[in-house]
Amino acid sequence: MITDFYHFDEEFRNSIGTVDASGKRIWVYAKKPTGAYHTKRAIVAIFLLILFFVGPFLKWHDRPFLLLNIFERKFIVFGHVFWPQDFFLLAIIAITFFVFIILFTVAFGRVWCGWACPQTLFMEMVFRKVEYWIEGDANEQRRLNSSNWNANKIIKKGVKQLIFISISLLIAHVAMAYLIGIDQVRQIVTQPPSVHLPGFIGLIVFTSIFYGVFSWFREQACIVVCPYGRLQSVLLVKDSIVVAYDWLRGEKRGKLKKDQKIITEKQGDCIDCKLCVHVCPTGIDIRNGTQLECVNCTACIDACDDVMKKIDKPAGLIRYSSFNAIKESKQKLITPRTIGYSFVLVALLSLLGYFILTRADIETTILKAPGTLYTKTEDGKITNLYTIEFMNKTFDDISLDLKIESPLGATLTKIGTTNLIVPKEGILKRIVMVKLPEELLRNRKTVVEVGIYKLGERIGTARAKFIGPIKSFKK
Numbered sequence: 176m177i178t179d180f181y182h183f184d185e186e187f188r189n190s191i192g193t194v195d196a197s198g199k200r201i202w203v204y205a206k207k208p209t210g211a212y213h214t215k216r217a218i219v220a221i222f223l224l225i226l227f228f229v230g231p232f233l234k235w236h237d238r239p240f241l242l243l244n245i246f247e248r249k250f251i252v253f254g255h256v257f258w259p260q261d262f263f264l265l266a267i268i269a270i271t272f273f274v275f276i277i278l279f280t281v282a283f284g285r286v287w288c289g290w291a292c293p294q295t296l297f298m299e300m301v302f303r304k305v306e307y308w309i310e311g312d313a314n315e316q317r318r319l320n321s322s323n324w325n326a327n328k329i330i331k332k333g334v335k336q337l338i339f340i341s342i343s344l345l346i347a348h349v350a351m352a353y354l355i356g357i358d359q360v361r362q363i364v365t366q367p368p369s370v371h372l373p374g375f376i377g378l379i380v381f382t383s384i385f386y387g388v389f390s391w392f393r394e395q396a397c398i399v400v401c402p403y404g405r406l407q408s409v410l411l412v413k414d415s416i417v418v419a420y421d422w423l424r425g426e427k428r429g430k431l432k433k434d435q436k437i438i439t440e441k442q443g444d445c446i447d448c449k450l451c452v453h454v455c456p457t458g459i460d461i462r463n464g465t466q467l468e469c470v471n472c473t474a475c476i477d478a479c480d481d482v483m484k485k486i487d488k489p490a491g492l493i494r495y496s497s498f499n500a501i502k503e504s505k506q507k508l509i510t511p512r513t514i515g516y517s518f519v520l521v522a523l524l525s526l527l528g529y530f531i532l533t534r535a536d537i538e539t540t541i542l543k544a545p546g547t548l549y550t551k552t553e554d555g556k557i558t559n560l561y562t563i564e565f566m567n568k569t570f571d572d573i574s575l576d577l578k579i580e581s582p583l584g585a586t587l588t589k590i591g592t593t594n595l596i597v598p599k600e601g602i603l604k605r606i607v608m609v610k611l612p613e614e615l616l617r618n619r620k621t622v623v624e625v626g627i628y629k630l631g632e633r634i635g636t637a638r639a640k641f642i643g644p645i646k647s648f649k650k
Contacts, residue, residue, distance in 0.1 A: 191398060192458040192468060202320075203394055205303070206453040210477025219290055219574075220300040227293070228345075229354035231360075243353055249600070255531065256568050256600075258517060260538055261285060264530055271523040276403075278516040280410045282508055284417035288403070289471035294388070294396050296323065297563035301342060302389040309335045313453065330454055339390045340382070347381035355377065398468050405467060412495040413498040414507045418471045419450075420462045420493050421501050428462075431486060444488050449495060461493055474489045482572060537573060537597065538566040539627050541637040542621045549642050551613075557643040558610045563625075565604075567597040573629060577607065580624040585611045588627065 193201050213396055233240035235254030242251035250257040250265055257265055288295055309331050312317045315345035322328060352360045359374065367495070369377040388396055397404055411417070425445035445462065452460045454474040459466050461475045473495075480490040500506040551557055567573055575595040579585045589595075590606040596602040608621050620640065627635040 181477050187399050190461075191430060193394065193398065200395075201458065203456065203458040204316050204472070205456045205458075206450070206478075207307050208315045208472075208474040210478055210481060212473035212477050216290060216473065217300060223291060223296060224300070226633065228349055231349060231357040236428050236570075239356060240355055241353060244355055246355065247347065256570070257567065258568055260566065261418075261534070261568075264527070264534070267523060267527045267530070270526055271520065274411070274520045274523060275291050277410055278513065278520055279413065279512075280407055281415060282414050282513050284411060285404075285407060285469065285471040289418075289473060292470070293311055294401070295470055295472065297342075297385075298389055298393060302339060303456070305337060305338050305342070321579060328582050336390065340386055341390065343386035344378075344459060345384045347378050350381055350385075351378055374621075377429055394468075397470055408467065411465065412510070412512060414500075414510050415509075416495050416497050416500075416506070418473060418476060418493065419443075419459060419465065419470060419496045419501060421491070421496070422462070423501060425462070425492050444483065444492050446482065446486065448482055450478040450482060454478045465498075512580045535635050536567070536569045537575065537627060537629070537634060538568065539625075539637040540566075541607075541625060541639045543639065543642075549644070552610070552643070556612050557616065557641075558608050558611050559623075559641050561607050561609060561639055563605050563607050563637065564602060565595070565597045565627075566602050567599055570585075570599050573597045576628040578626045578628060579609070580626045582611070582615050582621070582623070585609055585623060585641075609639075611641060611643070613643065616641075 190196075191202060194202055226307050231239065237250050238254060238256065240254055242249070244250065248259045250261075252265075252268065276321040279286060290355055306316070310319055319328060319331065348360055348364070351363075355374065359371075363371040363378065425443045427441065428445035428447045429442045449460075451462065452458075452475075454477075454547040455461070456472060456474065457468040457470060459468045461469065469474050476495075479493040483490050483492055497506060541561050541563045544562050547560045548557050549557050563577075565575065573596070576598060577589070577595070579587050586609070588608045588610065592605070595603065595605065607625075607635060609625075611621075611623070617623075621643070623639050623641045623648055625637045625639070626633050627637065
């Protein structure tokens with residue numbers, strides 16, 4: 176029976192639930208969700224939305240807590256500054272995040288989509304709430320949209336769209352603050368558009384995108400655009416915990432007639448009320464099994480539990496479970512795949528932690544001065560000219576000093592200004608001359624090591640090759 180049931184319902188996968196046979200979009204009128212899971216999601220959403228809107232104002236040692244300035248190639252993550260030279264660290268952070276999401280998808284399905292994805296949070300917990308407040312529940316929205324244009328419809332539609340634009344404008348400003356900083360956004364807002372034209376255009380573009388997505392595109396962003404929904408078909412296994420319908424208990428479904436309180440033995444617990452379909456924000460029938468469109472929002476769980484309560488049946492006909500847990504009544508979280516991803520995640524976190532802890536505030540590069548070889552002084556010493564560059568990754572000016580660490584007997588002279596003060600978030604370039612007695616030249620690979628000192632403490636080293644006359648090299 177299980178095989179026949181799934182074979183029969185596989186037909187739904189040949190089309191998208193929000194597109195009809197002619198290719199025209201079917202607008203989703205989702206019934207207003209209520210229930211225990213929805214309350215929990217609302218609490219999580221409020222916390223995450225507060226975090227999103229407050230984030231640009233958070234500081235750590237007078238620097239933004241999170242800044243992703245792709246325009247100036249400057250990134251601040253949890254108060255740590257990353258520059259283009261630290262791109263590999265950002266790459267490791269991104270890979271670690273994706274592995275974390277993959278691990279959770281393998282174990283818990285699309286929990287991210289239903290509980291933490293910005294698209295779901297804003298769509299279901301902000302914009303759709305405004306729509307319910309102004310236009311009413313799903314049936315009222317249908318009646319309003321099918322009715323003729325009158326004063327009531329114009330006012331409701333106008334007010335809704337005005338609020339949608341205002342919220343989109345607010346989201347755009349906050350999103351821009353994460354990209355260029357809250358101070359620059361404040362300047363764009365308080366000064367004429369002509370003074371900050373690129374920033375003003377950016378805000379208009381961002382607002383238009385957010386408004387278009389949340390007022391019109393809606394669930395299509397999850398179904399059509401988001402690659403994560405399609406990736407889940409590769410990641411999910413039969414042990415993955417998803418929002419699932421218990422077909423063993425629910426089938427064979429059948430209507431419960433009026434005044435009928437007892438379901439016959441041949442009939443399953445599902446009374447085919449279709450409330451799980453009506454509350455779905457992506458317009459699917461969860462009873463068909465795991466689907467690309469399902470974002471694990473739990474609205475169908477709350478709707479079904481409410482019905483089960485009314486007909487004196489146990490809750491959980493639709494619940495968080497896995498295919499194997501329903502089929503075999505045994506849930507397995509620890510599988511070879513989860514172990515493998517966990518190992519990779521721990522390795523990445525360890526590697527990332529090591530690189531961050533050993534990361535220097537000053538990055539030094541020393542190279543031979545272009546177009547120079549070597550010179551020989553009257554006292555028989557060999558000199559080489561080097562270009563040395565310091566990059567300050569901090570928000571403070573740093574005064575440095577240089578000292579030759581090896582080989583012993585070598586000396587270093589600064590050309591030009593002797594003070595080495597590297598400006599905050601800046602770069603300092605200087606020319607230095609290294610002098611070495613000719614008898615210390617051992618081979619072609621003589622390496623000079625320069626110590627970088629800050630307030631008498633060595634904070635790093637830089638190495639460069641020293642060249643001299645071939646006849647000076649000793650075996």
